[in-house]
Amino acid sequence: MAAINGHQRQQVADCLAETFPILASEVQRSFQDGEPDKVGLCLSGLVRIAATLPAEGSEAASFVREVISPSAENILLVCQDDGLEFFEVAAPLLQLEGGEAWTKLLQYLALEGLQKLPDSQESISRLVSILEWAASKDGHISCPPFFDFAVQELSQRMGGALATPADVRKAAKLLMFVHLERPDLLPASAAAIAKTSLMVQPTDLPEVALSLSAMAGLYLRIASLGTSTADVQKHKANESNDDTAVLAGSLEVLSQTAQGLLGPTNSQSDAAFLALSAFAQACRHGNDSDPVRRRVVLSGVQLLDALCQAWTTAWNEKPELLSLQQAHIFVTCVRTFCIGKGAPAPPPSTLQVLDVVLQSITAANHKDARLCLAVLQEIHGDPICPPLLKSLLEAQGVKGEKGGEGAEGGLRQTDQQPGARERLRASMASGSVASQSPQGGFLRRIFGF
Secondary structure (H helix, E strand, O other): OOOOHHHHHHHHHHHHHHHHHHHHHHHHHHHOOOOOOOOHHHHHHHOOOHHHHHOOOHHHHHHHHHHHHHHHHHHHHHOOOOOOOOOOHHHHHHHOOOOOHHHHHHHHHHHHHHHHHOHHHHHHHHHHHHHHHHOOOOOHOOOHHHHHHHHHHHHHHHHHOOHHHHHHHHHHHHHHHHOOOOOOHHHHHHHHHHHHHHHHOOOOOOHHHHHHHHHHHHHHHHHHHOOOOHHHOOOOHHHHHHHHHHHHHHHHHHHHHHHHHHOOOOOHHHHHHHHHHHHHHHHOOOOOOOOOHHHHHHHHHHHHHHHHHHHHHHHHHOOOOOOOOHHHHHHHHHHHHHOOOOOOOOOOHHHHHHHHHHHHHHOOOOOOHHHHHHHHHHHHHHOOHHHHHHHHHOOOEEEEOOOOOOOOOOOOOOOOOOHHHHHHHHHHHHHHHHOOOOOOOHHHHHHHH
């Protein structure tokens, strides 16, 4: 209908104005008859009409006012059957109406409805989908404690090990951002999901990378609890730390799984870099002395080491180095993992890759190359930069200076060694040009490179 304009649109609007009262009567008659098939057809038809009408148009408002609102209580009753049989077609209508029936539905789900779902893998998947939908519709605004109850139900069902890796990922993402009236409930629920993730490990690198990304985001939220005075008052630090340790254990296992799946053909894939970026994300928060954070950092370093070994092996056979975007992720991870009090030293394989990457980025005049150099200058200027890393940077002419010049000003290009390394430089420089295409893969969409 959005494509109709002018006189035709007015004709359609007039037709709808005549039709809505008749439709409202038929809807009420369907509910009075109570036959499940008729009710189902009626609800699905209403959903299709609602989807057709422009959301901000007067026709949609009239449809809600004249057709949905008079039958809201009947629609609510249909939603409250034991198996939530009609929920997916009926609930959107109540959400659209946004009245008291919608609030009652959320209350019913939180206190009774979700608990009535059978114990099965299908029910867990359905529960996750319902919560994703409610989160997308800001369900906590109409019923503030909704997710407090829903998350508890979800974490209890996850403990039965019936979930799939995809369900675990979706559940972790939900807990990353949903509003809870009592955030002190969040760590235990997150730990339950982390324990389930250990029992339903994915078996291919893209799945592992997606799981790592989800669990890293959840770890970051739980680790961030307690940074505000209100949060400190709402949960016990020791219990939260134990729950965070469970999440760290999940990241450790996923790191080991990813390392075992790496090979010459996938070590430079989007999935490999998504997995690596997950650890950089997880390590953003916390102090260097936190033992749980150190475990996460060590898992990230181990994955970085495995990737660097895979890259150097692949480069010996075919010189296809990292794109500038990948190089940026690489140097960011080196900084995140290996710079800090008590941080692990960069593995020899990482220094070997960094040596080649340094020579490659000096040849590229692009913003990603300049960003890489800026990060490396900051690393060199850090007082606790490991001596081997500092020496390598100095050998390539990268120095951090107080009040320094730009990324380009702090760099001196050095003489390049001939042979394979020179060819690798040329390969990377040419590959970086190709990577500027808008179709650069999901790393561009996720990280904005």
